[in-house]
Amino acid sequence: MSRVPDLSDLDLQLEDVEDYTSEYPTGEADIRNSAENDVVKYRRGVVTAFIFENKKLVMIAGTALVVLIAIISIASGKGSAPAAVDDGHAPLILTDAAILDDPKTDDIKNELQKMYNNNDMDPIVLTGADGDNTPQRRALSWLSHDYEEDMDHATRMTRYALAVFYYSTNDVPTEETPEPKTWYEADKWLTKEHACEWQGIECNERLHVVEIDLSRNNLSGKIPKEITALDEHLTTLILSENFILMHEKDYDALMPLTNLETLLMDDNFLHGSNGLPTQFGSLVSMKKLKLSYNLFKGNMDSAHSNAVLANMNQLTHLEMEACYLTGSMPHHIGRMSNLVYLYMRRNAMKFDLKFLTTGQMTDLFALWIDANEITGTIPSEIGLLESMASLSMTNSSLTGTIPSEMGNMSALRRLWLFNNELTGSVPVELKKLSDLEILQVHHNKLKGEMPNGVCENIHNSGSDVKSLTSDCGTNQISCSDSCCTRCF
Incomplete structure (x- = not known):
């Protein structure tokens, strides 16, 4: 009998990811059109989406209302005009190319030069050879205005790195978003406030940046290499549902982030031609990786994709749904004993279920591999997955019977097997699944x-x-009718 692992330290959820009622773009053109038309994002409710997509309008209306109330109040002699309202949308940014040639900035430039050299980065971006409007030059200009002599080196480098990040992702035109917008919110960014107070930034007790969460914030452009200045402490990077565009070489920016445990970049414009980008193999501390609804292509069972997964030996969550992946299920998947969530549905992969027979995936809690070409039968060893709560293998080519051993999957709550070629009967052993909520075996x-x-x-x-x-x-x-909730 396999062990039932202690998963009490994990936030095991089903409802936030399992929604068959949502329709996602299935083609590359559909994904692009959704960005160009600024349509409601895929998992957003209608009301929430309206407020979110019209945040500026709502803020303007709110500001106008405050001003109107103030005017009425003043006119009636019952109050005085309020201070100007800061909507938190965009920081007041001082940039001045002239200051970059001021000898007073030499100390800052020397600091940055050392940072670039120590991280094998080209400091030419600081010289103005590519113009004064680059993210690096704009960040240097801002940092020169921001300069305080008593500010320590680490704080200055953090502020510079975040400033480059802002200028690299705010209102940046790309081939996918030629007419981008500014960030929806940038409260306290590029102000005198400590970076730990900036929108989406979380710090530890020693005021080191440990998390950046700018999901659904209209980011475009790409992640800059300067993020390496945060590599020692950054553990969480959440940039889901934006318009970030990155190609193969752009992922070099992520390679220094060896302490990163969570990377959520689903629903962007991330490109890849051969499964997982090779650079992701440097993310050796990775636990939660979400890359769904992007433009990754190629063989997921390629040698380098398996090598990347082998380096991520702490991975608990892998999500690459609705990309354009081909090939088999990576053979290394079956050896990932820490894996709890695996979502690979809606790709163009072709594989059988032998990866479930290794006996090493005993922590699996949710497995969604729908809408791929799954061949062969469901192995009896699936009954050893006693921690599995949610299993979905629909819209595929499974043959044979439903194994009676599935009755041993004591934690199973949701089971989807519809639209396959399964034969035989529904095993009576499934009555042992006392927590079962969903069983769909039609078609x-x-x-x-x-x-x-x-x-x-x-x-x-x-x-x-x-x-x-x-x-x-x-x-x-x-x-x-008193048994089935729906008959087909």
């Missing part, structure tokens, strides 16, 4: 009766999403 070639115990478990569950579906009729599953 297969199953026959026989739906076990009463399965009906009872699902109908007695406290879930709001309970569902039991099958093909009901002659030479199909016998399932009454």
Whole structure:
């Protein structure tokens, strides 16, 4: 019997990722159009999306309302005009190319020159050879205005790196977003406030930046190499649902971030031609990696993709849904004993389920591999996955029977197997799954009766999403209206 691991330290969730009702762009052109038209992002509710997408309008309306109230108040003699309202949208940024040639800035330039040299980066970006409007020159200009003699070196380098990050991702035109907008929010960015007070920045007790969360903030451009100045302490980088565009060489910027544990960059314009970018192999501390709804292509079972995964031996969460990946399931996946979440659905991969037979994936909690070409049968060893709560293998080519050993998957709550070529009957052993909330097996070639115990478990569950579906009729599953929630 396999062990049931202690997963109490992980935030195990299903509802935030499992939504069959949402429709995601499935083609490269669809993804591009969604950005160009500034449509509602894929997982956003309608009301939330309206407020979010019209944040500037809402802020302007709110400011106008405050001013109107003030005018009425003044006119009636009951108050005085309020101070100017800061909407937090964009910082007041001082840039002055002339200051870059001021001898007073030599100390700062020398500091930065050493930082670039120590990190094998080309300091030519500081000289103005590419013009004064580069992110680096603009950040240097701002830092020169921001200069305080008592500011320590680490603080100055952090502020410079974040300033370069701002200028590299704010209102930056790309081939995908030729007419970008500014960040939705940039509260306290590039002000005299400590960087730990800036929007989306989290620090530890020693005031080192440990997290950057600028998801859904209209970022464009790309991550700059200067982020290396944060490499010692940065553990979390969350840039989901933006318009960041990166190609193969651009991922070099991430290589120094060897302490990074969480990288969420789903729903951007990340390109790759051969599965996982090679540079990701440097992220040896990575635990949670989300890259779904991007433009990755190529063989996911390539030698370097497996090498990248082998270096990520602490990985607990891998999500690469709705990309353009081909090839087999990476053979190294079956050896990843720490893996808890694996979402690879809606690609163009072709594989069987042998990776589930290694006996090393005992921590798997959720596995979604739908809409790939899954060949062969469901192995009986799947019954050893006693921690599995959610399993989805729909819209594919599975044959054979549903193994009775699945009744040993004691934690299973949700099971989707519809749109396959499965035969035989629904195993009576599934009645042992006392926590079962969803079982969808319609559009297969199953026959026989739906076990009463399965009906009872699902109908007695406290879930709001309970569902039991099958093909009901002659030479199909016998399932009454009081048992199945829907017959096909």
